[in-house]
Amino acid sequence: MAITWALWHLPAFFFPGMPQQHMPPIAFLLMVAAFGIFLALLFNRTRGHLVSTMLAHFSFNMSLAVGGAILGSVFIWTLAFIFSIVAIFGLAQLSGEVFTPLGTDI
16 A cells, blocks of 8 residues: 555656655655555554544645755655654564454454
């Protein structure tokens, strides 16, 4: 799913005025895929609360926009690395858990 979500963002590289035009595509797609894994982990950890993932995505986007982040190569590769580490550790932890949606306590 994370790869699909990363590919969803791919057309942004071809539209004038989009911030993706100033980013390395591989680093951006890696960052988005790893962030997608983080969002999936957050969704599972909150037992299916969609609002938590929406707030996380919104907070990330707004922190980049309002914070005035210069979306250059080093910054994007750094974010891609950080989110990849979080995704790896999160997936390792998640491998032993079973997801039970909210309201379906066993």
